[in-house]
Amino acid sequence: MAMFIRVDVDNSVIEKTPGLADKLVEVCPVNIFKVGSKASSVEVVEDNVDECTLCDLCMQASPKGVRVVKLYE
Amino acid sequence: MRFYEFEAKQLLKKHGIPLVQSEVVKTADEAKKAASKIGGPVILKAQVIAPGLTAASVKDAADPAGAKTAAAKLLELDDGGRKPNGILVEARPTGEAVYSLSFTYDGTTKLPVIAASNMAGKIDDLSDTHPERIVRRHFSALYPFSDYIAKELAKSLALGGNDLKRMTRIVSGLARLFLKYDLADLDITSLVKLGEGNFAVLDVEADLEIEARHRQRPMLDELGFAKDDLRQVREPTAFELEGARIDAEDPRGIISPIAEFDGNIGLVIGAGGGSLTLTDAVRKHGGRPANYAAIGGNPSVDKARRLTKLVLSKPGVDKIAVMSNVVSNTRADLVARGVIKGITELGFEPADKILIFRVPGAWEADAAKILQKYGVEYCDRTVSISEAARRAVEKVG
Numbered sequence: 001m002a003m004f005i006r007v008d009v010d011n012s013v014i015e016k017t018p019g020l021a022d023k024l025v026e027v028c029p030v031n032i033f034k035v036g037s038k039a040s041s042v043e044v045v046e047d048n049v050d051e052c053t054l055c056d057l058c059m060q061a062s063p064k065g066v067r068v069v070k071l072y073e
Numbered sequence: 074m075r076f077y078e079f080e081a082k083q084l085l086k087k088h089g090i091p092l093v094q095s096e097v098v099k100t101a102d103e104a105k106k107a108a109s110k111i112g113g114p115v116i117l118k119a120q121v122i123a124p125g126l127t128a129a130s131v132k133d134a135a136d137p138a139g140a141k142t143a144a145a146k147l148l149e150l151d152d153g154g155r156k157p158n159g160i161l162v163e164a165r166p167t168g169e170a171v172y173s174l175s176f177t178y179d180g181t182t183k184l185p186v187i188a189a190s191n192m193a194g195k196i197d198d199l200s201d202t203h204p205e206r207i208v209r210r211h212f213s214a215l216y217p218f219s220d221y222i223a224k225e226l227a228k229s230l231a232l233g234g235n236d237l238k239r240m241t242r243i244v245s246g247l248a249r250l251f252l253k254y255d256l257a258d259l260d261i262t263s264l265v266k267l268g269e270g271n272f273a274v275l276d277v278e279a280d281l282e283i284e285a286r287h288r289q290r291p292m293l294d295e296l297g298f299a300k301d302d303l304r305q306v307r308e309p310t311a312f313e314l315e316g317a318r319i320d321a322e323d324p325r326g327i328i329s330p331i332a333e334f335d336g337n338i339g340l341v342i343g344a345g346g347g348s349l350t351l352t353d354a355v356r357k358h359g360g361r362p363a364n365y366a367a368i369g370g371n372p373s374v375d376k377a378r379r380l381t382k383l384v385l386s387k388p389g390v391d392k393i394a395v396m397s398n399v400v401s402n403t404r405a406d407l408v409a410r411g412v413i414k415g416i417t418e419l420g421f422e423p424a425d426k427i428l429i430f431r432v433p434g435a436w437e438a439d440a441a442k443i444l445q446k447y448g449v450e451y452c453d454r455t456v457s458i459s460e461a462a463r464r465a466v467e468k469v470g
Contacts, residue, residue, distance in 0.1 A: 003417070004410045004443060030373075050410055051374050054439075070439070072446045 002049035006069040007032055007058075011041040013065035020062055027057040074281040074304045077120040079161045080296045081259075081279035088250045090243060091273045093265075095163040104144030107162040109137040117143045118161040123153035123306050130157070133165070153307025166273065168265030172230065173199065174244065176251040176259040184211040187222075187248060191230050193263040193276075218248045239272050254292055255285030312364070312387060319379045326372030326403065328380045336361025338428070338469050339384035339393035341377070341412060343368025347398030347458065354462030355394070360469065363390045371403045377411020378418070385419055385426060392428045394465035399454055400434035408432050409440040413447050424448035428468045431461040 014020050021042045024033045030051035036043045058066045076084075079097045086092055096107040097120070108115045117140060119130040130150060132143035144160045152158075172189065175196035179186040188196045188209045200207055208229035212222050223244035227237050243264070251259045256279055263275035281289060283303065309317070316331030328343070338360050342351045348367040355362050364384055368377070384393055395412050397403070409430065416423045423444075430444055433454035441451040452461060 003414055050414065051407075053404075053407070070442075072439075072443045 002046060002071075004071050005049050005052040005054075006071055007044050007049055007052065008067040008069065009033075009042055009044055010065045011036065011038070014042055014062060015040040017062070017065075020065065023061050024058055024066065027061055029053060029055060029057075033058070074283050074286060075122050075306075076279045076281065076296075076304075077122070077158055078118060078277060079120055079159065081277045082161075082274075083296060084250060084254065084279070084292070085247075085274060085277065088246050090246050090250075091271060093164045093166060093273045093275055095161055097159045097161050098144065099159050101141045101145040101148065104160050104162050105137045105141035108134060108140035111162065111164045114165050115140055116163050116165045117147055118163065119147035119150050119152075119157035120159045120161060121150060121152040121157050122155075122304055123151075126150060126152065153305070155308060163275070165275075166265060166267055168267050168273075170266040172240075172261075172264040172266075172272075174247060174259075174261040174264060176247060176256065178257070179211060182211055185214050185248075185251065186211045187226055187244065189226055189230055189244070195260060195262055212248060214252060218245060218252065220245045223248065235270060236266065239270075243272055243274075255282045255289055256280060257282040312383070315383055316366070316380070319376065319383065323373055323376045326368070326370040326376060328366055328368050328372055328376055330365070330367055331380075332365040333387070334362050334364055335389075336363045337389050337391065338465060339363050339387065339390040340366055341368065341381055341384060341393050341395045341408075342366055342397060344397035344400045344403055344432075344434075345369070347396070350398070350458055351394075351396050351462060354459050355466060357459070358463045358466040360462065360466035363387055368397060368408065369403060371407065372411070374407050374411040374414065377408050378415040379411075381412045381415030382419060385416065385421075392426050392469055394428045394462070396429060396431045396458070396461050396465070397433075398458070400432060402435070403432075404436040404440075405432040405434055406436040406439035406443060409443040413443060413449075422448075428465040429461050431456055431458075 021035055021040050024042050025035055030048050032045055032048045033042045034045055082092055094111050098104045098107050114135050117132045121130050134140035134143045147160055148157055150157050171193040172191055173193055173196055175188045186209055188207055190199050190206045192199055192206055210222050210226045212218055220241060224241040226244055227240035232240050258280040260278040261274050264272055265275055266272050310333045312333040313331050316329055320327055320329040338355060340362050342348045352362050352365055413423050416426045427449050430449055431452035437453060444451045
């Protein structure tokens with residue numbers, strides 16, 4: 001379980017944009033996302049969440065579908 | 074990287090530096106044969122790396138039978154968990170005069186320097202006991218070495234005539250070799266003037282600058298250095314092997330080299346030369362480091378976590394000091410996450426285990442927030458490296 005970062009994903013938003021799930025998987029430098037079992041969705045790889053570099057690339061890719069929360073603030 | 078003496082002598086021989094007759098052997102019987110071939114009294118030197126073996130690794134023998142006995146004893150030496158890498162059997166001519174030469178870098182002037190004495194021994198030791206018998210000349214690492222500098226040095230040793238010419242040739246040859254092979258130190262602790270007037274090197278110690286090992290690969294191959302041979306003074310401990318494994322398994326950033334000491338202050342340290350400074354600072358304030366580490370290149374949270382767990386799991390270590398130079402590439406917040414995570418996974422409270430957290434620089438604001446949440450004080454760059462070390466030593470008691 002991640003201690004410092006939480007990543008919220010709203011797959012109902014991700015699924016609406018073709019290719020967005022793949023893009024999220026691609027842009028994250030520390031592999032926090034993987035393609036979900038449901039088409040065009042993503043899942044969060046919990047083991048990698050604390051490696052989040054807060055680069056914002058995922059939130060830039062989907063401002064409404066992804067939220068990164070610092071648990072220490 | 075320390076050369077065995079026989080390797081250093083191979084380099085010297087290749088560059089025309091006069092040496093005494095010698096042979097490297099692997100067994101006592103071979104030592105007897107070598108001594109017989111050389112004739113007369115010989116000296117036998119176990120080829121070892123570990124410090125503290127200087128006296129124990131050298132024996133005299135008056136004849137081949139004595140050489141065999143001496144070699145058998147020398148081959149039993151423990152060289153930091155290894156056996157000696159053979160025995161160097163050498164002729165031991167008596168000379169009219171003995172000199173010593175030392176080539177190294179002067180940290181103050183940032184230049185290579187030659188020191189010489191008309192006594193045998195290590196120049197460092199002679200500087201303490203007979204400073205008036207030492208002469209020095211600096212030279213350039215950028216421009217070709219000039220014979221004039223060598224001649225000037227030899228002249229300072231009160232040499233003249235043919236002695237001056239011969240010594241000049243030797244000093245020049247050694248200086249060029251020192252530069253060519255990126256040596257960090259080259260000590261000729263005994264250079265003897267033989268009866269017929271020639272000089273010959275008896276004892277030599279040489280160290281390669283470790284960062285030059287890739288550039289100097291052809292020379293190292295020629296000498297038979299294995300690719301992974303760093304000439305460590307002892308075999309790595311289980312702690313050090315585990316540290317190296319952690320580092321190798323994750324390419325993100327570094328945490329090594331890791332060395333194990335017998336102290337009680339666990340060190341999670343690094344950044345831009347910070348590790349050496351911090352380790353020295355802890356010692357200066359009377360602390361006893363349990364280890365050395367070198368965080369750099371922005372290690373992952375997981376790497377910092379595993380390093381923390383490794384250090385805290387070391388017997389005798391109850392607390393760790395997390396300290397670094399000012400970081401730019403490495404992120405203070407990621408180090409903080411890894412350290413906190415490692416400690417909590419071991420079932421401890423971070424505030425009980427962290428003596429000090431002084432990692433100033435990139436993302437320090439986030440690091441401070443993380444630490445605050447876990448009740449650990451964050452020290453920024455207003456706390457000097459020395460002060461951070463002092464506080465850590467004071468807290469560990």
